[in-house]
Amino acid sequence: MTVDPRLTASSDPGRMTSSRLPILLALVFSSLFPVFSHSNREMWFQDLFPPNTCPINAKTNTFYGIMFDAGSTGTRIHIYTFVQKSPEILPELEGEIFESVKPGLSAYADQPEKGAESVKRLLDMAIDAVPPHLWKKTPVVLKATAGLRLLSEEKAQALLSEVKEVFEESPFLVPEDSVSIMDGSYEGILAWITVNFLTGQLAGHNQHTTGTLDLGGASTQITFLPRFEETLKESPRDFLTSFEMFNSTYKLYTHSYLGFGLKAARLATLGALNTEVADGQMFRSSCLPKQLEAEWHFGGVKYRYGGNKEGETGFKPCYLEVLKVVKGKLHQPDEIRGSSFYAFSYYYDRAADTNLIDYEQGGVLEVRDFERKAKEVCDNMERFSSASPFLCMDLTYITALLKEGFGFRDNTLLQLTKKVNNIETSWTLGATFHLLQSLGITY
């Protein structure tokens, strides 16, 4: 078994990223709202917060937003702190407290109360982190992604309503719709907002925004701002979404492919996705070590899997297996071939696991680096036997997804990033902006 490095990184309860982003964020905010001056300072507030709550006479104050990411492999809490030092100065995103638990909510499909308990444990951290006098003004929201999308409506609803109860028993502000399954297109858009906000790209006129690639356990998203008319014309209608934030409208290309997350892809490669699993049934693959036989739990189901005892193993046969999962299944927008993208989640984790990038710093890779590493691992499985038995399959899937799925070139650049200025590159920050905007919360 490999240790998910994110687990160790996040096992320090109450870790507060000490980062302050005053300069960058003040820059971003002021460019987003360039007409700011003492006399028209309401201008930017009106965009972020409705005028009736504009803190024109507010003194220095801090406000918080709590966003839960109920992912397919884990549940995470992000507690964001914003500081507004004076009415003349724009609020700053001061920091983030981040913690996670495994497994994700969908693993509690048959025990919704237990699932809600895992949320409660994380929420208790927020009770410690947010000063009591601000509890009532601090919104708490949970958005679930692909894990819950794959459950039956009934099981998903049971989990969500247990979580809602936990929220309602808490001292925080519980907005309407505080617990829901997020639409896949929002997942992509909000991650794009987060990354481009944190890197200061939203400050200009959308000239240099960067596309984002998120590879979750159960689904994967691709999002970018099209530059060419062709892309707008040639893309399926539901891949293009207009989204308003910070007083700008972004017409983004975004799509979430359900069942194409890394762990769902393992099952698809094994031929076990969306099938009734018979008792004791064994799923074999040339992407796994020959002698391997083991069990794996995902989404509340137990799978038995193993290597091709007699048959072939290695990169070539593995690539052919994986290709069946992606070939012809994804839309390939021409314009992305020459662009560079930010990539995170499992792209990051697997690159870090195999020393393609530094775990803390991240790095820049070409698509072909994943292929090179996949060959190295798959053709020498015994050398990598201490790592996850799925390492070869995962790297091969990432290679096939990028090349044959999305149609990236071998030399397309990927910026692997886990954090920007000490803030997690997660859709949750974009979602928190959206939340604050809709609630008109400032302190």
Ligand SMILES: O=c1[nH]cnc2c1ncn2[C@@H]1O[C@H](COP(=O)(O)OP(=O)(O)O)[C@@H](O)[C@H]1O
């Ligand atoms: O806040 C975060 N920052 C960076 N990576 C994250 C964060 N939250 C989750 N991840 C990454 O997301 C991946 C797991 O995907 P997830 O469980 O969210 O599945 P899903 O998106 O398909 O529901 C892992 O690579 C994990 O490290």
Ligand SMILES: [Ca+2]
């Ligand atoms: Ca996710």
